[in-house]
Amino acid sequence: MSGVGSIGACLEEGARCLAAAGIPDARRDARLILAHALGIEPVTILGYPERPVEDASRYEGLIARRAAREPLSHLTGRREFWSLDFEVTPATLDPRADSETLVEAALAAIQDSDAPLSIVDFGTGTGCLLLALLSELPNAKGLGIDIAEETLAVARRNAARLGLAERALFAIGDWCDSLAGPFDLIVSNPPYIPAGEIAGLQPEVAKFEPRRALDGGADGLDAYRRLGPDIYRILDPGGVAVLEFGLGQGPAVARLMSAERLIPQGFSTDIAGHERCLILAKR
Numbered sequence: 001m002s003g004v005g006s007i008g009a010c011l012e013e014g015a016r017c018l019a020a021a022g023i024p025d026a027r028r029d030a031r032l033i034l035a036h037a038l039g040i041e042p043v044t045i046l047g048y049p050e051r052p053v054e055d056a057s058r059y060e061g062l063i064a065r066r067a068a069r070e071p072l073s074h075l076t077g078r079r080e081f082w083s084l085d086f087e088v089t090p091a092t093l094d095p096r097a098d099s100e101t102l103v104e105a106a107l108a109a110i111q112d113s114d115a116p117l118s119i120v121d122f123g124t125g126t127g128c129l130l131l132a133l134l135s136e137l138p139n140a141k142g143l144g145i146d147i148a149e150e151t152l153a154v155a156r157r158n159a160a161r162l163g164l165a166e167r168a169l170f171a172i173g174d175w176c177d178s179l180a181g182p183f184d185l186i187v188s189n190p191p192y193i194p195a196g197e198i199a200g201l202q203p204e205v206a207k208f209e210p211r212r213a214l215d216g217g218a219d220g221l222d223a224y225r226r227l228g229p230d231i232y233r234i235l236d237p238g239g240v241a242v243l244e245f246g247l248g249q250g251p252a253v254a255r256l257m258s259a260e261r262l263i264p265q266g267f268s269t270d271i272a273g274h275e276r277c278l279i280l281a282k283r
């Protein structure tokens, strides 16, 4: 890609490289990567195509990584979720827009959003679910649990940058082991991909997302089996739990939770109309 001299030429050349590599939204990705590499707003790319680019080497390196199917969020280190800006690293799952369904469902299930609620988020990753909830619930406090310390470091930085660190604690843990309740709100987006399906996912996911964030065991439901009894144990009698799951897993997750005496209150659907999370209560 050498010899590119202007913003417009860089954009054209990067988009061409990415399209040749089979990246679906090649032009958009090239624009975001160029803006990141040059330290300017994406809108400037469109407005000033004639501006010279002194040194395109950083851009070229990032385009090569994207062409090798590394996720855009790993290259820019950022992802917007719930209109909040999150740091993302290769240690964390890249937050999905679908998971905003869980945040919406949890907020809808809460009766008094000014109450001093206690929240726990199992498998917190970037902290996106917990921090989105805390951003809407001014008097709530939350605990984010994850099995990976490097993930928790990202979540803590996100809490600090979003001004929520005083109400968010992040701790290492193996799901709910050694955790006593009660909690008013329990949320989790656990790993739910059946292990045998991971290799067939798009390369951005299969090659670059942490396996511990994806692998749900043989049928994808291992984490729910672990979480069910403990959610019952630590959920406040008047509280609510909201669990995300994969396509078509809703009935199986509802059965597993019912077997633990948790009562399904209904499913929430994502923007594409798929059942995406299950709302549970004790009564």
Ligand SMILES: C[S@@+](CC[C@H](N)C(=O)[O-])C[C@H]1O[C@@H](n2cnc3c(N)ncnc32)[C@H](O)[C@@H]1O
Pocket (backbone or CB within 6 Å): 092, 093, 094, 095, 096, 099, 122, 123, 124, 125, 126, 127, 128, 129, 145, 146, 147, 148, 151, 173, 174, 175, 189, 190, 191, 192, 212, 213, 214
């Ligand atoms: C699907 S990701 C969800 C991340 C984040 N909550 C989100 O929605 O973007 C699942 C998370 O569960 C964590 N995890 C996997 N096994 C775990 C365990 N045994 N105990 C706690 N967390 C675990 C992974 O490290 C990963 O961050």
